Amino acid sequence: MPKNQGKHESQPPSDPVLHVIQIRSSDDVSRVREALRRCCVERRFGDLALSRLVTAASELTRNLLQYAGRGEVAIAEVVDGDRVGLRVRFDDVGPGIEDVEAALSEGFSSSDGLGLGLGGARRLVDEFEIIEHSAAGTRILVTQWSRP
């Protein structure tokens, strides 16, 4: 029986957060990549899993910066049986994504850039979830499992 059952009656214990990075300028995109790269190496992610996750995070952080101007990126470790993974949360404080389906479609871009951001990033990770898209902002969760 889990020790923390009493404390978390209705919700599972949250994943241990390893890094929280405030996103203000394009320099922070590189900070997210560096932090995530270290986390991947520590968990023995293979070359491809690392490249895919770090690239996806780079695109999503840039996306966040481009549309919202600022936000927060948090990296957490997730464990599922004997699998270890990394879950990255992207929170913006901007206007949110009005049309999620369109934003995920190929070539969509409401600002300048290559228009590969969201859809491209989704293809790179094992799990991809847009949790809320309201006036309060958008939260995107991506998870990548370690593969040697």
Added chain:
Amino acid sequence: MEHIPIVRLGDYLLVSIQVDVHDRLALKLQEDLSAAIRQHDASGVLIEVSSLDTLDTFIGQVLAEIAATSRLLGAETVLCGVRPAVALTLVELGVSLDSVHTALDVDRGCIWLRDRLAEQDAAESRCRRIKGNMSRSPLRTLSCT
């Protein structure tokens, strides 16, 4: 300000990117390279990226712009040493880098540049010969064809 060193290698310029490139650094490289091509009258640019474990769309775009700018300045660009995992990621992301020539490593990049520039030289000298003939005797040129 930090920068990525540009090394002169005969008629070519060699840039080896060893660390994560943040956006400002990438834009600085683009600027520095254009100036260096001009200064050294370089005919080729080799960009070596075998240390990089990621390349995102922004860096991809900067590399494509570097190749385009260099060409306008009379230099060809070769991207050398893209890692297999990075190549797979770029393709999945939808970045094909069609406009940038690539080579497995710097050695092969140099060979490609040498061949490419030799082709261009041959084409140029053919052009000069034809022009020369035309200025001397347009009739002779016509009779040749």
